[in-house]
Amino acid sequence: MKRTAERGPARISPARHALRSVGRALGAAGANAWRLLSQVVALLWGRIRPVFAVVGPAGRLVLLGAIGAAIVSVVFGWVEFTYLATTLLAALLVAVPFIVGRATYKVDLQLNPHRVVAGERALGQMTVTNTGERALLAARMELPVGSGLAEFVIPGLAAGAEHDELFAVPTQRRAVIVAGPAISVRGDQLGLMRRTVRWTEAVELFVHPVTTRIASSAAGLMRDLEGEITKKITSDDISFHALRAYEPGDPLRNVHWRTSARTGQLMVRQFEETRRTQLTIVHTSETAYYATDDEFELAVSVTASLALQVIRDGTGLSVVTEKLGLRTATPVALLDDTSRIEAVSGLFPSLREFARAATRRLPPPSVVMMIAGSLMDLTEFRAAQTLFGKDATTLAFRIEPGAQSRLSTVSGLTVITIGDLADLPKLLRRVHR
Missing domain, CATH: 3.40.50.410 (von Willebrand factor, type A domain)
Incomplete structure (x- = not known):
């Protein structure tokens, strides 16, 4: 009779074991390197993002055009595209001084009233005050009102001076209209560069629906002090219904003693359930x-x-x-x-x-x-x-x-x-x- 030899657990050769260890080490190193690279990119983008944030939509088109013209100039050697790229970049550089500067505004945004009925008139007021010690040049303010955008030109303000702007809020239909936040805008006339500063929080205006007054007696509701009587029978309420024979567990306070004495049997009260x-x-x-x-x-x-x-x-x-x-x-x-x-x-x-x-x-x-x-x-x-x-x-x-x-x-x-x-x-x- 042939006997099948029992085999023990397979052994991994030292070379294969070394290769697996190296593979795991390389995988861990790659994961760490990728994590480090992601952190570096996030850090760089956090530093660079504020710079790109001031470039408006038109400025981004101009920048892309300059990059494209530069690539065409290098690849094909066309001098005209070199001039085009230089001109577009120069336009961006000229727009930079328009976003430089710091404003010392205090802006107060008010709606009067805060609640109106649809169709009633509502007004808003924006007060801009120069809280600094130096005069400020003219600036532009933007104020979102509902789905629209109101723009105001704030004139140059001396130190401590203030300027008021009034605006109407559309209230033709029921809605919650959000006014604000008020932001100041610095930038060139072409919109290549645009820097905004937020000065206020948003303010809500409630436009209520039109309603009609309903007389209390005409509301068709059941108005009472003790509640509405239902057909459900209970052992504890205030609307008396009938008497029944006492059962173990019934509260003694519901026993009707006069009837019990007359009949010779304990009788308890039943009630119709009432509810508010x-x-x-x-x-x-x-x-x-x-x-x-x-x-x-x-x-x-x-x-x-x-x-x-x-x-x-x-x-x-x-x-x-x-x-x-x-x-x-x-x-x-x-x-x-x-x-x-x-x-x-x-x-x-x-x-x-x-x-x-x-x-x-x-x-x-x-x-x-x-x-x-x-x-x-x-x-x-x-x-x-x-x-x-x-x-x-x-x-x-x-x-x-x-x-x-x-x-x-x-x-x-x-x-x-x-x-x-x-x-x-x-x-x-x-x-x-």
């Missing part, structure tokens, strides 16, 4: 539900009008959109947040999914108001209504500018069509009745 009114406004900003931008803005105005009245009534309130849960502590906080509402696209597949995700952690509502545009299908309103149970009163607001404002009921759902913001109070009075 909690109103939830579900405002969808999905573009697929709105036909026009004006329709979207009218929907925001309806939401703001409803929420403002609820806050004034002191009722619990939650307002949700796809990207933002609005603050409801004060009317000002609410209006500031409504200025930030923006249209979204494709975040949720349906109104029901959005409402489910947005209200998952909110208190159970007693009143739900859903607000969407004219392209919202009524079946989506009905599907979202089923999330809140039978005890909740649900109102669907369908925004359609120019349409006849009306109130209708579809499969038990109250649908309010808003064609004009001014019609909102009277429609809510009809809901209340």
